[in-house]
Amino acid sequence: MSLTLYYHPLSSFCWKVLIALYENDVSFTPKLINLGDADERAAFLKLWPVGKFPVLRDEQRTIPESSIIIEYLDQHYAGRTRFIPDDPDLALRTRLRDRFLDLYLHMPTQTVVFDRLRPADARDPLGVADALSRLRTSYAMLETELPPHGWAMGDPFTLADCAAVPALFYADRVEPLGDGLPRVKAYLDRLKARPSVARVLAEAEPYFHMFPQEPG
Ligand SMILES: N[C@@H](CCC(=O)N[C@@H](CS)C(=O)NCC(=O)O)C(=O)O
Incomplete structure (x- = not known):
């Protein structure tokens, strides 16, 4: 099986999934999407017309929505950290x-x-x-x-x-x-x-200047 994550490092909902992937050292191909680029946006909308990331692809299967992706990882790529308790x-x-x-x-x-x-x-x-x-x-x-x-x-x-x-x-x-x-x-x-969280924050840091400040 091979995983591709469509994401952006500043995207808050993508952090949820990155943390889950890093917790269990799951290997995946990160595909950074710039929704401001018309071609990238059009290609992404073909995958998930809602146009929100993260979206995970596992071979031919498309899994959108951060919570659903994490449950999917828990079911199919279980590791030492289990995200949904058995009880x-x-x-x-x-x-x-x-x-x-x-x-x-x-x-x-x-x-x-x-x-x-x-x-x-x-x-x-x-x-x-x-x-x-x-x-x-x-x-x-x-x-x-x-x-x-x-x-x-x-x-x-x-x-x-x-x-x-x-x-x-x-x-x-x-x-x-x-x-x-x-x-x-x-x-x-x-x-x-x-560690999984610190890694996500460190990877997002170069993009923090894009976070909009309170209007003056
Ligand atoms: N319910 C979705 C929310 C995803 C979401 O809001 N993603 C934002 C980035 S944090 C997005 O794609 N925004 C782009 C847009 O709205 O054009 C999830 O849990 O994955």
Whole structure:
């Protein structure tokens, strides 16, 4: 079997999958996509008309969506890190935390970031305020729900931790984690120190200047 990952190093959702691949030293061919290039975009849309990456190809099979890709890797390329626990109840709670992190932390962050990329007369201050408010609610929930040590679901490093890295890293850039969130901050520090995560961050670093700053 041979894997190709269509991705971009700055793309937050691609980080989830890169972390999973690096955790288990799964070999794959990285295919960096520049969606700003008309030909690359057209070729990518043929693969996945939704036009969002990451997308994984395994021989002739196309697997989109970061969480689904990680489950696919867990099923077909299992290694020392298992991303979905065997225990059905823990598996369900892991998937819930993954959904929570994607939908209520990662997506509101994207709302804020994408707004910064719009022309000044097309910005949506109300949408941004709603997204920032959602982030604060999600931070407060995480502060009470995260274990004091280890990972999002306790001892095992799971799908939820893959989701947490980009969600928290970029959320912290648009709505900095304040002093009232010691557990979330400590968890983010532990994540950043994990080798698979440190590698993803190091590979993204040359592209960080492309991250849009808050409009002045
Ligand atoms: N639900 C998708 C979200 C993927 C996503 O939003 N990808 C962004 C990059 S982080 C993207 O492809 N953006 C390009 C665009 O919207 O044109 C997943 O989990 O993979």
